[in-house]
Amino acid sequence: MASQSHFINVIFTILFLSVNVFSPSRVSASKALIAKVCSDDAILDHDFCLKALSNAQANAAKSVNQLVDVAMKEAVAKAHTTLNVIVEMMKKPSSPATLEALKTCQNVYKNSIRSFGMISDELSEDAMSANYDVSLIGPDAETCIKALAAASVNAPEIANGNHDLQYFSSLGHGMTAKMN
Numbered sequence: 001m002a003s004q005s006h007f008i009n010v011i012f013t014i015l016f017l018s019v020n021v022f023s024p025s026r027v028s029a030s031k032a033l034i035a036k037v038c039s040d041d042a043i044l045d046h047d048f049c050l051k052a053l054s055n056a057q058a059n060a061a062k063s064v065n066q067l068v069d070v071a072m073k074e075a076v077a078k079a080h081t082t083l084n085v086i087v088e089m090m091k092k093p094s095s096p097a098t099l100e101a102l103k104t105c106q107n108v109y110k111n112s113i114r115s116f117g118m119i120s121d122e123l124s125e126d127a128m129s130a131n132y133d134v135s136l137i138g139p140d141a142e143t144c145i146k147a148l149a150a151a152s153v154n155a156p157e158i159a160n161g162n163h164d165l166q167y168f169s170s171l172g173h174g175m176t177a178k179m180n
Contacts, residue, residue, distance in 0.1 A: 030059045037067055042174035048167050049174075068123055068175050072134075075116040075168035082161025083109040089155065101151035105144035105158060112137050112165055119172055127179035134176060138169030 038049035052058075057070045086109060090102045115137050122130040141162040148155060 030061055033061060033064070033067065034058060037064060037175060040174065040178070042177040044170050044174060045167060049171055052168070052171060064175060064179065065120075065123060068130075068172065069120040071168065071171055071175065072116045072119045075164070075172070076113055078161065078164045078168070079109050079113045079116060082158060082164070083113065085155075085157045085161070089158075095151070097151040098153050101144075101147040101153050104147035108140050108144040108165075109161070112140060116168065116172070119176070123176060123179065127176055131173060131176040131179070134169055134172035136169075137172075138166040141165040141169070 034050070034053045037043070038046050038053065043049045052071055052074055053067060055070070055074075057073070058067060061067045061070060083106065086102055086106050090099065090106070094102070115133055119130050119134050122133060144158065145162050148158060
């Protein structure tokens, strides 16, 4: 009897999940929203947008605001990772020029993390301000890029982080461009 009862519970659970969690309409609605957002003319890099929004949180989003929130959280996580690399590099013996370049990049990443983190809250209050603020993060990455180049610092992880800052800034700008 216990095995029959267990079997019925398993079948019921599978049916419940297939109807409520794995419903094609839920998945396709979220994927349609992502496709619509990423194909918009305001998004400069459609492939990056699709890649950045290919996670469970984005697939669960029901609005553009929720997608912006997901993208900005991903941007914060990537910026934190790069900031940790910068901090670790600063602990190693290096030239004064290298240390100065790393300090510049550290400031860029601290400001970027703060800015990306504010976008979702700001979006609910003033979409135009959120759009403007997120657009400033990309050019800030240039400050780090130039500082590293001036000090002849070869740091591929930071270079990738700078690339991510620019892309997420552009993505956030594109996603918030038509919101009012």
